[in-house]
Amino acid sequence: MKRAVQTLLLGLLALLLAACAGTPLRGTGDLGLVIERASGHVTLVNTSSREAYARIGGLGDLSHASVVYSRDARYAFIFGRDGGLSKVDLLEARIVKRIMQSGNAIGGSISQDGRIVVAQNYTPGGIKAFDAETLELLSEVPAEYAPGRFSKVVGLADVPGNKFAYALFDGGEIWVSDFTDPRRPVTQRYPAGQQPYDGLVTPDGRHYLAGLFGEDGIALLDLWQPERGSRKILEKYGRGEEKLPVYKMPHLRGWSVAAGRAWLPAIGRHEVLVADAATWRETGRVAVKGQPVFVMASPDGRQIWVNFAFPDNGWVQVIDTLSGKVVQTLQPGKAVLHMEFTPRGEAVWLSARDDNRVVIYDTKTFRNLGALAAEAPSGIFFSSRAARIGF
Amino acid sequence: MSNSCIPSALTSLLLVCFALPATAEPSAARQQELIHLVRQDCGSCHGMTLQGGLGPALLPATLADKPAEGLVATIIGGRPGTPMPPWHRFLAEDEAQWIVAKLMAGFPQ
Numbered sequence: 001m002k003r004a005v006q007t008l009l010l011g012l013l014a015l016l017l018a019a020c021a022g023t024p025l026r027g028t029g030d031l032g033l034v035i036e037r038a039s040g041h042v043t044l045v046n047t048s049s050r051e052a053y054a055r056i057g058g059l060g061d062l063s064h065a066s067v068v069y070s071r072d073a074r075y076a077f078i079f080g081r082d083g084g085l086s087k088v089d090l091l092e093a094r095i096v097k098r099i100m101q102s103g104n105a106i107g108g109s110i111s112q113d114g115r116i117v118v119a120q121n122y123t124p125g126g127i128k129a130f131d132a133e134t135l136e137l138l139s140e141v142p143a144e145y146a147p148g149r150f151s152k153v154v155g156l157a158d159v160p161g162n163k164f165a166y167a168l169f170d171g172g173e174i175w176v177s178d179f180t181d182p183r184r185p186v187t188q189r190y191p192a193g194q195q196p197y198d199g200l201v202t203p204d205g206r207h208y209l210a211g212l213f214g215e216d217g218i219a220l221l222d223l224w225q226p227e228r229g230s231r232k233i234l235e236k237y238g239r240g241e242e243k244l245p246v247y248k249m250p251h252l253r254g255w256s257v258a259a260g261r262a263w264l265p266a267i268g269r270h271e272v273l274v275a276d277a278a279t280w281r282e283t284g285r286v287a288v289k290g291q292p293v294f295v296m297a298s299p300d301g302r303q304i305w306v307n308f309a310f311p312d313n314g315w316v317q318v319i320d321t322l323s324g325k326v327v328q329t330l331q332p333g334k335a336v337l338h339m340e341f342t343p344r345g346e347a348v349w350l351s352a353r354d355d356n357r358v359v360i361y362d363t364k365t366f367r368n369l370g371a372l373a374a375e376a377p378s379g380i381f382f383s384s385r386a387a388r389i390g391f
Numbered sequence: 392m393s394n395s396c397i398p399s400a401l402t403s404l405l406l407v408c409f410a411l412p413a414t415a416e417p418s419a420a421r422q423q424e425l426i427h428l429v430r431q432d433c434g435s436c437h438g439m440t441l442q443g444g445l446g447p448a449l450l451p452a453t454l455a456d457k458p459a460e461g462l463v464a465t466i467i468g469g470r471p472g473t474p475m476p477p478w479h480r481f482l483a484e485d486e487a488q489w490i491v492a493k494l495m496a497g498f499p500q
Contacts, residue, residue: 037439063439081438104443122444152445169445197445197474213474245469245476248435249445310432311481335431353431 023091028073029343031090032382034351034358035078036375037063042078043374044093047342047349047382050360052372054093060084066107066379069386070132071114076381077132079108079119087135090383097135101128109158109391116182118156118164125150127166129182138182145171145189155199155210155252157390159223167196167210167219174199174210174221174230190230192219197267200252201390202277209233211252213267220280233280234264234273243268248309250293254390258301259321265292265306272306272319284324289315294338297321298363299345307336307350316350318366328366332359337377343384351377417486425490426499428481436474441498445474449494462491 030048040062044054059065061082068077075096078086083102086095104123110116110132117130126142143151151168159165162179174190194214201208201223210219217235222228250265257263261283262275272286272295290312296305304319313335318328333352341348347369350359353376360369385391417425430439436446447453454462466487469477478487493499 061438061440061442063434064444081444082440082442104438106444154445195474214472246474247432247476249474310435 026091028090028383030383031073032340032380032384033067033076033078033088033090034349034372034374034377035062035065035067035379035381037065037353037378038376040080041375042076042088043372043377044090045349045358045372047347050347050370050372052374056088056093056095058095059086059098063378064106067381067385068108068110068117068391069381069383070110071386073383073386075132076383077108077110077117079105081105083121085117085119085130085135099130099135101130101137106152106154107156109156109164111158111162111164111179112160112389113162116162116179118158118179120153120156120166122152125152125168125170127153127156127164127177129179129185131182139179139185141175141177141185141187143168143171143175145173154197157199157201157208157254159201159208160205160389163223165199165201165208165221165223167192167199169195169197172196172214174208174219176208176221176223176226188226190219190221190226192230193217193232197249198252200254200256202257202262203254203389205389207277209252209256209262209264211250211264211267213246213249216267218264234275234282237266237273237282237285238269241269244270244291246291246309247311248291248293248313250291250295250309253296254388255296258297258304261321263295263297263304263319263321265295267291272304274324286319286324286326288317288319288326289329296339296341298341298348299343303363305339305348307339310335313337330361330366332361332368333357338379340380340382343382349380351380353377417489421486422489425482425486429490429494429498430500441494449498451495451497454495459488459491459495462494463487466490 033042040059041057043052060080064081076088083105085101086098102121105121108119117132119128128140129138151171156166165176174192177185177187179185192210193212196210197213199210208221216238217232220233221230264273274284290308292306306317316330317326320327332350334354337353338351358372437449438444441449467479469475
């Protein structure tokens, strides 16, 4: 009884304090941010009200910036192209901490326990681990694949066991670093193939896939049985035909798995490749409008939304995963760079860089639900990423 | 073959080295399009600030020791074995020359 009264009083006190501070309590589950690549800004957004609620500048070169979220989904870690790593508070709409961690970065990921943020770098090639609380450098793994030779790192993804899997573009390998001791990571190496350009881990954290640019195929590593080594799937999907030019590299992430299959961009072919996610054999391919860049499944896996490289980047196509057919072709705006589904997928937000706006579509009716102004928007990142393996 | 190559190569080189605002210069509107293309679309690999990414940096210092003609050829024809695609569908040779000259001098914003 006494305990209950105490709890009640504490609760009232907390409410009173919150009221005094003038900031009502709220969660972050429907918040997110949009990268404005040209001006070093991010716009903070609310996916319930479909509004922007704040804008933050001073984030450096955000071309090709990417974002991961803290485990409590309150803080966004923004990895800038220039090596900047910024921690942004979604609730207070401010930069909490900002460091320059390398010369040229491509993205990052956060550990299973939420304590370690890892950045992947082109220059100097390798990964660096930081304390998620303070951004203090904990350790680094230089991507030295041969004596004195360092590789650009791509496709970094967190996997269970506080490990991170990534691929070496120049080294042609998949590396898995175990950060059980964050200051002394232990790394295993596996062959991948020629020029891995990005990678993904399946939503269950079991399989790591590295897409290859230099050859037809995808390298696959079963992280539950790494002792079996890596192997290649979807080999020779180009059937020896000459490749079409690729004006922008596709991006891979765990959103590629839906309806028991993996939906992956072909390189140099205007196709989405489909593989059975149990046997990893090709089960089909879908002809699309251009070189796919993002091939993203909706959260329920019923739809795959695809955007394209220059010069077809004004189009977006939707594949129905049941029929394996394109069911919708949209023109959301000029230079559509990225898409993000709301947490349960009733809507999708798309950035139209050259129209300076973010466009929102209903995924059921394909009706345009509205738009938000943003300066040269690129990546859109919602806080629901916080709870996903491989992000 | 090599005999006819050298004069044309020299001509290209001269065009690039002494690019005066003459016939080779794209119109002001086209220049804006080219600047946008380089910053945004070449920028997907080379970085919007041209400091490099998956592709190498395209800054005056990094290009200084490279012959302009070779850079023009790379833009037009791509570079097999690397992700650099050919841009001849979207760029005329004199436009590629203009881009190279601007890159070597410091690319406009």
